[in-house]
Amino acid sequence: MRHSHGIRYAMLGIVSRNPEGIHGYAVRRQGERLLGHFWQLSFSEVYRILERLASDGLIESVVGAPESARKTYRITGAGRRCLDEFVMSPQSDAPRPLRQELAVKLLFASPKRLPEILRLVARQRDAYVQELQTLGSERRKMHRQPFDAFVTHLLIDGAELAVRAELTWLDEVAKQLRDRYAVAGAA
Numbered sequence: 001m002r003h004s005h006g007i008r009y010a011m012l013g014i015v016s017r018n019p020e021g022i023h024g025y026a027v028r029r030q031g032e033r034l035l036g037h038f039w040q041l042s043f044s045e046v047y048r049i050l051e052r053l054a055s056d057g058l059i060e061s062v063v064g065a066p067e068s069a070r071k072t073y074r075i076t077g078a079g080r081r082c083l084d085e086f087v088m089s090p091q092s093d094a095p096r097p098l099r100q101e102l103a104v105k106l107l108f109a110s111p112k113r114l115p116e117i118l119r120l121v122a123r124q125r126d127a128y129v130q131e132l133q134t135l136g137s138e139r140r141k142m143h144r145q146p147f148d149a150f151v152t153h154l155l156i157d158g159a160e161l162a163v164r165a166e167l168t169w170l171d172e173v174a175k176q177l178r179d180r181y182a183v184a185g186a187a
Contacts (some may be wrong), residue, residue: 009086011033011049012058012075016083021062021072024050033145036138038155059080106173111181118174125170131163 014030015022015067028046031039043051050073050178058079062072077084102124109117139156142149 007041008049008053009083010039011046011082012053012079014080015050015053015059015073016075016080019074021074023070023072025070027073034149034152035155036149036152038152038159046123053079102173110125114181115176118177121170121174121177124153125167126172128163128167128170132160132167135160135163 010031011027012093014027017030024047026043026044027050028039028043031041031046033174050059050071054061054073057076060076062074092132102120105120106117135156139153142152142156
């Protein structure tokens with residue numbers, strides 16, 4: 001979810017669930033709790049987005065307790081309408097074609113460098129296996145949460161399917177490279 005247009009709406013949604021108001025630290029904490037591995041924002045990014053939502057009139061600053069120095073926000077009527085429109089609108093993000101560094105390396109690698117290329121494929125595969133392990137860890141963490149993490153589980157499911165597809169593709173790349181250049185058992 002990093003750097004996506006949807007992060008603005010995710011934060012607006014978190015603010016909307018806190019009608020009494022919520023401060024940036026709590027927005028970040030709730031985002032991490034709800035979206036886990038998919039929520040990767042620094043505090044400065046959270047506060048920058050909150051300030052932008054406020055300047056757009058979608059949230060407003062709430063006067064908090066005098067002893068608190070934290071700025072607290074709540075959703076405005078315009079923010080509620082904007083969030084509702086976003087939730088009910090068709091998705092705007094289209095699937096992207098593969099843009100991988102590995103594909104560029106394959107385009108320009110000499111067949112003489114096949115053993116090295118196969119090692120690169122294996123390293124890329126290892127990175128995806130590590131990502132699968134991270135997603136499994138996130139899934140186990142979500143099972144222990146005291147709230148309904150249904151949507152987070154759907155996100156993890158989607159990420160796992162994408163990673164497994166990449167692993168399948170990498171296995172196919174290695175197989176086809178070996179077949180094309182008649183290298184038996186090279187890895």
